[in-house]
Each structure stands twice: as structure tokens, then as C-alpha cells.
Amino acid sequence: MIKKLALLILFLALAAAGGTYWAYGQIESYVASPINPENETLIVVPDGANYHSFTRKLVAEGVVDTSPWARWAAKTHPELTKLKAGTYQVEPGTSLADLFALVRSGKEHQFSITFVEGSTFKEWREALANSNYLVHDTQALSEKDIAQKLGLKEEKLEGLLLPETYHYVAGESDLSVLKRANVQLNRALNEAWGEREQGLPIKSEYDLLTLASIIEKETAVDAEREKVASVFVNRLNKGMRLQTDPTVIYGMGDNYDGNIRKNDLRTPTPYNTYVIFGLPPTPIAMPGKASILAAANPADTPYFYFVADGLGGHKFSKTLTEHNRAVRQYLKTLRNK
Template identity: 45%
Template sequence: MFKKLLISLFCLFVLAVAGSSLWVWQGLQTLEQPVALNEPVLFSVPSGTGYGQVAHKLELEDLTGNSLWLKIHGRLFPEQTRLKAGEYEFTAGMSTLDMISMMVAGATKHWQVQFIEGWTFRDMRRALEASKRLEKVTTAWTDDQIMEAMGAEGDHPEGRFFPDTYLFTSDESDLDLLRRAFERMEDVLASEWEVRAESLPYKSPYEALIMASIVERETGAAHEREEVAGVFVRRLEQGMRLQTDPTVIYGMGENYQGRITRRDLQTRTDYNTYRIDGLPPTPIALPGKEAIHAALNPADGDALYFVARGDGTHKFSRTLQEHQKAVREFQLNRRSDYRSSPAPVTDPDSGGAE
């Protein structure tokens, strides 16, 4: 009788264990099922948040069923409990375990801000201010304060930041992006300076950066950059003024309203290369790597002038007589669809070196 009782109790125990195991297995299986999401969901894991807290938060936000199963999963797989802080984007088709794996990997959500070749530093700051997800640190700072934070106290900010698309996470600020862009420009300029052509009329990499910014603003046609740089380099070597409209526009600042008058060309500013000799004192825009390379590796030739054709490219001339003829052809009798850049820009140039 006693033996039968023991056997019965043992069988009940086995059944209970088997039933519990099945129950746990079925619960854990729910973690592998896709979560019903109609649109992407942002999920934040603050620094210092524990695995159990994340499991509870996932349940509260309907990103898992019972958080008990996540906690059991964590007991069985402790390596899956090492979650990294940050903001994550969960999308349709993902399971709860997919979400956990994403947080273990630290695959946080990235946003982006873009700095465009030819932009000014003021344009950069506007783009940073307009970025909704980016923490704002420098909004009330002056340009001088920003340059001091870059370790370049007293330097002018124009042209010192590399134009590119920068990805950032929710824990980064506008100051972080500025540092990345500043350091990137330092690296690119140094690398290009090392492979520069011989006998260039630049005293420093900074002067090459100034030239690169002018090249960037003068042409949107990639294949012309070296040729445009060649014209300006030959002008410097021969003691001729650069006479380039983008420098005039930059010197006019807010007074520029879309066109340059004869009076504007005659008004002396630090940047009016129709009135000053040599390069302007600072860059006038953000030059890209291609423009920097062109400034340091200008095309050989004998052209000293160029004028916009109206289709985004330029006509290059050796002599003033040839140039004046080109001006009459392309500027005084402009085509109806005239434009100075291959693609629409905010402030189209009107040609240069005239």
C-alpha cells in the first residue's frame, strides 16, 4: 500500500514538473513571436537601468506579454541581460527577443544632420538649431565661444568644419557634431596638404583652405574644379587680382539680395577681390574634399579668365580679348534657361574672374 502511494506521488511530481516545464516553455516561446506594431516605436533605456526594469517597461508599453517570461529568459541566459543605454527603434516584425538582442548589441537609433558643400558657418548653425532630436548646447554661444571649445581660440570659424552627413544618437549634442566636423576638416586638410603639387603660392594649409572655399563656390561642375583652381593660382602667381564674385557676395553679408551691382564691385571690403590683392582673409564657405584637392592640385594651362556659359559650366580664356568675347556671348545675351550651377542652389553664383 505504501509503495503504491509513493509511486502515485512520484507520478504526480513528474506530471507537475512536466506541466510546469511545458508552461515555462510555452511562455518563453511567446518572446519569439512578432510584436504587433503598426508603426516604428522609440524605446529609451536610461543609463543605469537594470534588466528587470527594462522587462517591466517593455510590458507597460505593450512590447511584450508578461515580463515574467523575460525575467526567466534572463536567468537562463545571463549574457542577454547586459543591455546598453540609449534610444532604440523597434519596427514591425520584431519579437521581444529581437528587441533584447538589439539592446544587448547597443544598436541605438541614429538621426542625421547634413552640412552642405558651399554652406557658410551661419548655415551650419541654422541646420544644427533645426535638428529636433539633437541636444542643443551652443545655441546661445558666440562664434568665438565655439572656436574656443574647438581648441582654436581666436580663429575665424568659416570653412573650418567639414561638410558631410553626420549621424548622431540621442545622447549627443550640437557641440559633439561640431567637434567631429572640425576634427574631420583638420584631418582632410592635413592629408591633402601632404600630397599637394609643387610650387604653389600658398604659405600655409589655411591659405589653401581659403582657395578651396572659393573654388567650391565658383563651380558646381565637378570636372571644372581643378581648372578653376588653375586660373586662380596663375592669377596669384602673376600678381593679378582674383576678381571672383563669391568673395564679393560674402563680404556683402546680409546686404546681398541676389545680385551684384557695379557699385558692389567697387565697394572695398576685406573680401572684395576686385579691390584687394591676393586671397581674402578667411574662407568664404565650407569646401568639400574635392575642392580642397583641386586647390592643392590645380590643372596646368594658360587660362586666366572664365565666364559662366549658363548651363552650369564655364568658358575658359587665355587672354582678356578672348574673355570679353565670351562675356558678350554668354553674359550679355543670356539664354532663357540661364543658370550658373548644374543644380539649383540658394545663392547661385554669377561667374567669376571677370
């Protein structure tokens, strides 16, 4: 009788051990299973989420399948319970364990927004407003209000933000992006100003920005920037009007319909350099680093004029006669096209 009882106890112990081993295998299979999305997907861990609320959220969103082993996984893998709120991007085939490891690391997905050289603050505002996962704190603010929020004395932000690609995490303020763009601009401007050619007809760093913005709007050809800068510097030194179309366009504002007419060139605005002498009162766009450096270190040339050559670049001239000839050639090139 005792022998039979001992065998029964042994049998029950082995069954229990086998059951435990089987259950443990099911839990491990659950933790190692890949999540469902076949494409990259963003997963949000809300503030205050715990393991159980987060796994329920994953099931509700179809990221993982419901499983009776989910509640036990937290007991065998206590590291799964350590979550950091945020927005995370996961790749197809990512296992549940890898997903929780990512969430535990706090390495949130970095979104990006790109501002191109020569863009205006109006275009920046539109890009920010259309960017997902940003908090739009500036939407109801005027340009002057935003400048004050950034701690700037200027009322216009044209030229005071460096165009490039900026990264941000979900929930970050658009003001934070603008602040970083201003910091980057000041860094590039201070470097260029410290290494500028001596004797330039430019009184301040802000004037340098204004000149750089005109250069930015006049050419996108890297090899031409210093030449274009030399034309404007030569004109400033001679007391000549800059006579650059982008300043006319900027001064026209919303009245610009894609064409500049002779009357537009004669209509006075604070920015119309066919009418005013010297630089306009503010930059007319966001210059990139290359244009800022070109404004600070123009080429040494005898040129006072340039016009598009119809081939993607410009023809530079020393005299008005040469320039008029280049204009006629440009028009001929356009007609032949």
C-alpha cells in the same frame, strides 16, 4: 491502499511536470514573440534601468503586450537582465529575445547629419540646432567661443570643418561632431599641403583653404575644379584682382538678397575681391576635399577668365576680349531659354 497512494503520487508528479512544461512553453512563446511596432522604431533604455523597469516601459509604450510570463522570463533567461543604456533601433518583426540581445550588445543606433560642400558655418549651426538626439552645447555660444572650445586659434570657423556625413549616438554633444569635422579637415588639408605644387602664390595652409573655398563656390563640376583654380592662381601671380562674385556675396552678409548689383561690386568690404587685391581674410565657405586638392594642384592653363556657359559649366578665356565674347554668348543662351 499503498498501491493507490503510489498511483496518486505518480499522477500528481506527472501533472506537476506537465504544468511546468506548459509554463515553460508559455515563457518561451513570450520571449520569442515579435514586438508590436509595424515600422522601424527607436527604443530608449534609460540609465539605471533593470529588466523589470524596462519591460514595464516597453508595455507602457505599446512595444510589447502585458504578459503574466514577463516576470518569469528573467528566471529562465537570465541574459535578459543584462541591459546597456542607450537608444536602439529595431526592425518590424524583431522578437523580444532579439530586442534584448540588441540592448545587451550596446550597439546603439547611429544618427547622421550631412553638411554639403560650400555650406557656411551659419548653415552648419542651423543644421545642428535642428538635429534630434544631439545635446546642443553650442547653442548659447558665439562662433569665437566655439572655436576656443575646439582648441583653435582662429575666431571664425569658416573653412575649418570638412563637409561630409557624420554619425553620432543619442546624447552626443554637437561639439563632438564639430571636433570630428575639424580633425577630418586638418587631415585632408595636411595631405593636400604636403603634395602641393611648388611655387604657388599661397603662403600658408590657411590661404590654401581660402582659395579652396572660393573654388568650391564657383563650380560644382569636378572636371572644372583644377581649371578654376588655375584662373585664380594665374591672377594672383599677375597681381590681378580675383574679381569673384562669391566673395562679394559673403562680404555682404545678411544684406545679400539674391542679386548682385554694380554698386555691390564697388562697395568695399574685407571680402570684396573686386576691390581688394589677393585673397580675402578668411575662407568664405566649407570646401570639400576635391576643392582643397584642386587649390593645391591647379591645372596648368593660360586662362585668366571664366563665365558660366548656361549649360551647367563654364567657358574659360585667355583674354578680356574672349571673355567679353563668352559673356555675351552666356546672356544670349539665357535669353533663348
